[in-house]
Structure formats: C-alpha cells, structure tokens
Amino acid sequence: MCYLIQMASVSLPSIALSATRSFQDKCKDKTKSGCLSKSAFFGKEKQPLSMKTQSDGRVTMAVATNTSRFDNITMAPPDPILGVSEAFKADTSEMKLNLGVGAYRTEELKPYVLKVVKKAENLMLERGENKEYLPIEGLAAFNKATAELLFGADNPILHQQRVATIQGLSGTGSLRVAAALIERYFPGAQVLISSPTWGNHKNIFNDARVPWSEYRYYDPKTVGLDYEGMIANIKAAPEGSFVLLHGCAHNPTGIDPTLEQWEKIADVIQEKNHIPFFDVAYQGFASGSLDEDASSVRLFAARGMELLVAQSYSKNLGLYAERVGAINVLCSSADAAVRVKSQLKRIARPMYSNPPVHGARIVANVVGNPDFFNEWKEEMEMMAGRIKSVRQKLYDNLSAKDKSGKDWSFVLKQIGMFSFTGLNKAQSDNMTDKWHVYMTKDGRISLAGLSAAKCEYLADAIIDSYHNVS
Numbered sequence: 001m002c003y004l005i006q007m008a009s010v011s012l013p014s015i016a017l018s019a020t021r022s023f024q025d026k027c028k029d030k031t032k033s034g035c036l037s038k039s040a041f042f043g044k045e046k047q048p049l050s051m052k053t054q055s056d057g058r059v060t061m062a063v064a065t066n067t068s069r070f071d072n073i074t075m076a077p078p079d080p081i082l083g084v085s086e087a088f089k090a091d092t093s094e095m096k097l098n099l100g101v102g103a104y105r106t107e108e109l110k111p112y113v114l115k116v117v118k119k120a121e122n123l124m125l126e127r128g129e130n131k132e133y134l135p136i137e138g139l140a141a142f143n144k145a146t147a148e149l150l151f152g153a154d155n156p157i158l159h160q161q162r163v164a165t166i167q168g169l170s171g172t173g174s175l176r177v178a179a180a181l182i183e184r185y186f187p188g189a190q191v192l193i194s195s196p197t198w199g200n201h202k203n204i205f206n207d208a209r210v211p212w213s214e215y216r217y218y219d220p221k222t223v224g225l226d227y228e229g230m231i232a233n234i235k236a237a238p239e240g241s242f243v244l245l246h247g248c249a250h251n252p253t254g255i256d257p258t259l260e261q262w263e264k265i266a267d268v269i270q271e272k273n274h275i276p277f278f279d280v281a282y283q284g285f286a287s288g289s290l291d292e293d294a295s296s297v298r299l300f301a302a303r304g305m306e307l308l309v310a311q312s313y314s315k316n317l318g319l320y321a322e323r324v325g326a327i328n329v330l331c332s333s334a335d336a337a338v339r340v341k342s343q344l345k346r347i348a349r350p351m352y353s354n355p356p357v358h359g360a361r362i363v364a365n366v367v368g369n370p371d372f373f374n375e376w377k378e379e380m381e382m383m384a385g386r387i388k389s390v391r392q393k394l395y396d397n398l399s400a401k402d403k404s405g406k407d408w409s410f411v412l413k414q415i416g417m418f419s420f421t422g423l424n425k426a427q428s429d430n431m432t433d434k435w436h437v438y439m440t441k442d443g444r445i446s447l448a449g450l451s452a453a454k455c456e457y458l459a460d461a462i463i464d465s466y467h468n469v470s
Helices: 016-027 038-042 082-090 115-127 140-151 170-185 199-207 227-236 259-271 295-302 334-352 358-368 370-401 425-433 452-468
Strands: 002-011 049-053 058-066 163-169 191-195 212-216 242-246 275-280 307-312 324-330 418-420 444-446
Touching: 115 358, 115 370, 140 163, 140 295, 140 307, 140 324, 140 358, 163 170, 163 334, 170 199, 170 275, 170 307, 170 324, 170 334, 191 199, 191 227, 199 212, 212 227, 227 259, 259 275, 259 295, 275 295, 295 307, 324 334, 324 358, 358 370, 370 452, 425 452
Parallel strands: 191 212, 191 242, 242 275, 275 307
Antiparallel strands: 002 058, 049 058, 163 324, 307 324, 418 444
16 A cells, blocks of 8 residues: 655745755755655655645655555464475485475385376376366265275265265365364364374364364384373363374374274273364375275274264375365264265365365276276385385394494384484484485474485484484
C-alpha cells in the first residue's frame, strides 16, 4: 500500500522552480546544516521524493512509502528434512552423501521408478481413461484395494463393512483428515506420540488443534526400544487417548516392537480404553512382505478394537509425487462406519475437495491385476533386499574399523530404510561439515540413499564423529 506523507509546505512566489532545484541539490547526500539526508527522503526502500507546485506558488513535498499488510509475518524456519536436500545440492564435494530424505535410490544413487508402475501407467493410456473429478472419497477401486491390502482380503471386518475408507493425500493428508476428525468429535482427547517420531506428526496435530503428549520409545543407552517406558506412559495417559503407533519400520529409529511386545501394547491400550491410531508408510517395503508388515495392525483388528490407520504408497510403490494414500477407520458396526465415512468426506470437501486420480489408478491396477501384483511384490523384495544389504555392509565396516570394542549390532536390529545412529547434534554436524554426509540432526540416516560402494566411507565418518566429537 502506498502512502504520500506530506513533509513540508513553503511559499515560493516567483522562484518556486529554481528554489526547488536548489533545495534538492543542497540536500543530495548531505546531512549538514540541518538538511535532510538522502536516506531521510528515500528511506530503506529509496522511495522517490514527490514535489508538487500548487497554483498559489506553494510547493508540497511528500515521500512515497511502501508498507504491507503482511509485515507482521515472520520468516518460517527451514524444514529440518527437506532443508537437508537443499544443503546437499549446494555442496560441490565428490564424496557427498544425501542420507536425509527417505526416498529409495538405486545402487547408483538414482531415483527409481518401479517397472510395474510403468506397466500400470501404460495400461491406463491404452484404456484412454479420462481426467474427470473423483468423488470426495476417492477412487472406489483404490479404496477397496487399499483396505484389502491392509487388513487382508479375507478379513471378516471387510465383509461386515466395518471399515470406513477414503482416499487421502498420501500419509500426511490422511493423518491430517484423521486429526480433524479427532478435534471435531473427540474434543479434548489427546494423541500420544512416540519420542522421537516422524518430524511432521507434531505439526499435523498442532495445526489441527489436537493436544498431544509423548510416550517414551527410544532408549539411547541401548540404541533400542524403551519398552518399559512406553508401557508406563501409555498406562499413565488419560483414558480414551489416541495412541499413535508406527505399523512397521518406525521412523526415525527403525526400531519395532516384537510380536510379543505388540500383544502387551494392545493389552494396555484396551485396558485404558485408548484408541490405537496407526501410521503405515512402509507396508511391504520394510521386510519385503506385505503381510508381515501389516501384522501389527491385523493383531489389533483381530481383538475387535476400533482403530484408525493412515496409509501411504510413497515408499512401497515409489509414488512420492503422486500423493496417494488413505485413511481407514475400523468401527464396531457397519452403521458406525457409514456415519464415520460421511464425516470424513465432510472434512475432506473444504480441505481439498477430492483427491488426484493418477496414483490411485496405479495402485488399483497393480493390486487388482494378479500378474502386476506378483511383479510388485518381487520389486519390493528387491528394494528391501538392497537396503538390508547395505545395512549389513555398513555394520561389517563399523565392526571391522572400530577398535574400541563398541557394539554396533543395533544397526542390524533396526529395520526399514532408516537407521538411528545414536549420534548427537554436534556429531551429526561433524558428519556434514567434515565428511559431507547430509542427515537429520537427530542422528537418523536413510540407508535408501547409501550404496555398497559408500559403506566404508560412511563407516569412517560415523566412527570419527562418535569418538572424536563430544
């Protein structure tokens, strides 16, 4: 918005123009004799001086200044994960490694598009499918396929129509819709989040105005699961809380409960009348088995518990940019599921209206075609296998090179694309500053961005940072 601020008004009957020029000349870049400096006229923005001669010979001087209605908006801090990639791109070192963002890379550290995805897209082109709007709940074939993939195609809860499923904008969007449902229909209920957790979880619940607290999860002494602390915190939470659980391949630690521990966690959640809320971002990508990676969710469902599950296909199908996922709510009855689905749609409508179709059709085509489905499972096994291979090689190098006797076996006990190294912020900074290894400051590295050829280099960086930086 531009304002004209009147500075002075003087009477110059016969020499208005010459006096004006003289005044401007004298005041140019001067501060002496009481003259206004250039900056006084122009300010930080160097706005022009405006002079207007009136009919009576009076000259009005004014400075045009620009102000914004958005001046009170401060600069947001950079995203702690995506900012890593930006710093990596600016680094010119040939040895640099980007182990920050969780996206699968080939042995040559290149992005990978699954072969089965390309086949599914070709099938879509052959069919000449249109780009019309989807319904608010998304593609029906996708919703059916994703619920079957999660719970098992023969699961009675699907035949009983007790699952309300709508397509969401990958895992993040699905979590956000669920958060809005909690805020609207469970006012005051809090969400328990693991410490640590995926960096965006807290942002999602903060923006949805859903209160949250943390339960202990990571034990720095063992670089493993703080199982007793987790159980104690869940027990201590107010009855009816939502407990956010990572279905498999916990992010950022890569540490998952055992099957026996999952059973006990389910016991405590039932005893406290809590509601389990699963985030499933790596089904099939963690172990290479779709069924094994869904076992935690199916265990809770088999107990007759009502629960929420957010899904994502960014990792297991490599559909990062397609933003395809789902929110599922398992209810105690078909009638409740119908009502819950209607409210999920009501929340989605003003938020994004309806979801994108391209990625949803890819998922529906892959899961719905037996040949494509089998090929997908083979590719997932290949991707999971490559990560397991570099995990093993990193451990081998750490064990061989570190003569201190430190036990690095936690690297092998973790699962999925991430490894929690146990490095603190100063040590993580050393990894970047000295070794050009880009990672999040909590010590998490993405093994998906590591090649076998770089394992020895990474081991050297970790050993140096661990032992030589406090």
